[in-house]
Amino acid sequence: xxxxxxxxxxxxxxxGQSMTLQCTQDMNHNYMYWYRQDPGMGxxxxxxxxxxxxxxxxxxxxxxxxxxxxxEDFPLRLELAAPSQTSVYFCAxxxxxxxxxxxxxxxxxxxxxx
Amino acid sequence: xxSVTQMEGPVTLSEEAFLTINCTYTATGYPSLFWYVQYPxxxxxxxxxxxxxxxxxxxxxxxxxxxxxxxxxxxxKGSVQVSDSAVYFCGTQGGKLIFGQGTELSVKx
Numbered sequence: 001x002x003x004x005x006x007x008x009x010x011x012x013x014x015x016g017q018s019m020t021l022q023c024t025q026d027m028n029h030n031y032m033y034w035y036r037q038d039p040g041m042g043x044x045x046x047x048x049x050x051x052x053x054x055x056x057x058x059x060x061x062x063x064x065x066x067x068x069x070x071x072e073d074f075p076l077r078l079e080l081a082a083p084s085q086t087s088v089y090f091c092a093x094x095x096x097x098x099x100x101x102x103x104x105x106x107x108x109x110x111x112x113x114x
Numbered sequence: 115x116x117s118v119t120q121m122e123g124p125v126t127l128s129e130e131a132f133l134t135i136n137c138t139y140t141a142t143g144y145p146s147l148f149w150y151v152q153y154p155x156x157x158x159x160x161x162x163x164x165x166x167x168x169x170x171x172x173x174x175x176x177x178x179x180x181x182x183x184x185x186x187x188x189x190x191k192g193s194v195q196v197s198d199s200a201v202y203f204c205g206t207q208g209g210k211l212i213f214g215q216g217t218e219l220s221v222k223x
Contacts, residue, residue: 105157
């Protein structure tokens with residue numbers, strides 16, 4: 001029962017470096033999401049996807065890019081990392097077009113930019 | 115756009131106290147409403163949900179009623195336990211899934 005798997009769990013980046021956060025799900029969900037969680041700020045939606053080949057911006061998309069070439073994978077790309085991107089990142093998936101569909105979350109990636 | 119506002123935390127209660135966490139939302143149409151819970155070091159997991167006006171979601175002694183007229187979905191529990199200590203998120207889905215800022219609950223023995 002893998003569910004939603006995120007890698008890596010922890011990462012330290014230097015300012016200006018780039019990296020990709022990986023997310024994969026094995027539940028055949030059509031919707032996938034990326035959130036960042038900052039202390040006292042809750043969960044903010046970065047990008048989401050309603051199916052392979054379709055992505056859309058969320059609340060805080062600046063500084064990030066995504067792609068969705070398969071149903072299973074939804075990687076998040078950080079270009080030119082900045083200290084403001086220090087956060088915990090969560091990936092989630094669901095049957096988002098079904099009323100009341102539950103979203104399943106990964107364990108998170110803790111990213112520090114120094 | 116859609117948005118969710120929750121009461122600020124942290125909330126500290128004694129065991130067996132009554133809990134209310136307020137949540138209001140802004141959305142078009144009739145979104146589904148959710149409460150998720152996050153335990154330390156983990157991702158979020160669904161606590162309860164409601165999909166239409168006047169629906170009551172319930173789970174593990176927690177309840178919340180979908181109030182269309184006040185655009186609210188307040189979380190309640192009659193008697194909290196130490197094991198309920200966690201962060202609680204209210205969410206709405208009318209397409210994309212949006213959350214509030216989270217409310218940290220600490221229950222003392």
